[in-house]
Amino acid sequence: MEINTLKLCGFAIVGAAGAMLLREVRREFELPVRLTATVGLLTVCVLMAGPIVKYAAELFGLSPIAGEAATIVLRAVGIAMLTRLGSDFCRDMGVPSVAAALETAGKIEMLLLSLPLLSTALDTISGLLSQSGL
Amino acid sequence: MDVTLILKVIGIGFIVAVSAQILGKTGRDEQVTFVIIAGIVAVIALLVGEISTLFTTIGELFGF
Structure with missing residues (x-):
């Protein structure tokens, strides 16, 4: 899975813009958009942190x-x-x-x-x- | 991370908002509530899988 900062920024901006628009139109749907953006970005964070955690575990094992x-x-x-x-x-x-x-x-x-x-x-x-x- | 998911959620939100406005103008206020609830349930159904994936990934990463 190729991840770059540009994609992350795009995802965050789309989420923020969607949440802002829906806040004006119908407030009930602001929260799901915010949640979707948060969950998506955090999933990427966890996937990126995988090698770091594995390396830390190896260092601990030494x-x-x-x-x-x-x-x-x-x-x-x-x-x-x-x-x-x-x-x-x-x-x-x-x-x-x-x-x-x-x-x-x-x-x-x-x-x-x-x-x-x-x-x-x-x-x-x-x-x-x-x-x-x- | 899939941009289509967030676009789906935004799309459902807009469809529900427009439907609620039309139904409200035509005097069917009781149906507005059902449309909003259906929209929220649909969005949550989309989100649950993603939240589950996130929690499973964290659990696997930290050895649960």
């Missing part, structure tokens, strides 16, 4: 300490992106309370995901303290 944390960190980034997208969609539709609940759920899920890392860190710290005789 380090034996960070290797096991890499999966957790990447999944946490994914959860953050998904909850942010979902909450933005909810805010666009005029329901900020659902957006806030979704963000809270995402934060709790990330905390749950990182619990093994936290326990590993605490074990390491307690091991160091016991070695030093404290």
Whole structure:
């Protein structure tokens, strides 16, 4: 899939112009146009970010300490992106309370995901303290 | 990213707007509501697939 900046700009401008026109004619259809433009552009962003994420995962894999944390960190980034997208969609539709609940759920899920890392860190710290005789 | 999708959504919006105006002028106000609802449902049906693709792509990228 060949993507260039000109196409992205064209897509964004068509979406913005359509949303502006429909706002004047019939307000109900402004939101779907905005959503379509946002979803299209974000899909391209995610597709473009694919190689970067894979490279970051490879770099994480080189380090034996960070290797096991890499999966957790990447999944946490994914959860953050998904909850942010979902909450933005909810805010666009005029329901900020659902957006806030979704963000809270995402934060709790990330905390749950990182619990093994936290326990590993605490074990390491307690091991160091016991070695030093404290 | 497909420009035809956004053009489809804009087209449906304009068709619904014109239809609603014509129906409103001819005194069929109750049908205006149905036309608007049908238009919104059609647009959402178009959008759901794209949103699903976006979320699936993010999920696959970050290892869900």
